Amino acid sequence: MSFELPQLPYAKDALAPHMSAETFEFHYGKHHAGYIAKLNAAIEGTDNAGKSLEDIIKSSSGGLFNSAAQHWNHSFFWNCLKPNGGGEPSGDLADAIKRDFGSFDEFKKQFAATCGGQFGSGWGWLVADGGKLSVMSTANADLPLAHGKTALLTIDVWEHAYYIDYRNARPKFIETIMDSLVNWDFVAENLKKAG
Numbered sequence: 001m002s003f004e005l006p007q008l009p010y011a012k013d014a015l016a017p018h019m020s021a022e023t024f025e026f027h028y029g030k031h032h033a034g035y036i037a038k039l040n041a042a043i044e045g046t047d048n049a050g051k052s053l054e055d056i057i058k059s060s061s062g063g064l065f066n067s068a069a070q071h072w073n074h075s076f077f078w079n080c081l082k083p084n085g086g087g088e089p090s091g092d093l094a095d096a097i098k099r100d101f102g103s104f105d106e107f108k109k110q111f112a113a114t115c116g117g118q119f120g121s122g123w124g125w126l127v128a129d130g131g132k133l134s135v136m137s138t139a140n141a142d143l144p145l146a147h148g149k150t151a152l153l154t155i156d157v158w159e160h161a162y163y164i165d166y167r168n169a170r171p172k173f174i175e176t177i178m179d180s181l182v183n184w185d186f187v188a189e190n191l192k193k194a195g
């Protein structure tokens with residue numbers, strides 16, 4: 001069975017002006033779709049053809065790992081966003097952030113610094129690790145799953161994620177996601193599943 005480009009949880013123009021339909025045409029329609037095409041070509045006719053995406057990620061390296069992980073990362077990233085999102089979470093998630101970072105503002109500062117500080121292409125993450133929340137960044141296609149951690153929230157900081165709407169202004173892109181786009185309900189669900 002081959003992997004398919006997942007439906008976006010909103011219309012391609014639903015996050016404008018913060019993330020434009022043109023960005024989705026390229027980032028989702030070409031980059032994400034391209035990773036899936038490479039992944040399918042790499043697994044066709046091999047033992048990996050029937051495996052889950054997570055199993056392929058955990059057992060692969062090199063080009064196959066990159067394609068599989070980038071499919072996972074992008075599918076996760078789209079779900080981390082929603083129209084009229086952003087601001088502050090509530091409930092258990094808010095309590096856990098306060099417990100492990102001291103305050104939401106301190107989390108936001110550390111998360112933005114981690115996302116902004118990733119040198120070159122990669123991802124910024126809020127993760128759960130042994131019942132505790134922390135922030136981390138990964139290079140290229142790398143992801144928390146490969147380090148035994150559970151992803152709760154991510155921002156894609158590859159240039160292709162922000163170049164159309166923000167040119168080279170990665171910090172403004174990160175700030176806009178935090179203020180206007182984060183889907184905290186999705187993050188809270190991920191925390192619940194992490195246990």
Ligand code: MN3
Binds near residue numbers: 031074158161
């Ligand atoms: Mn990307």
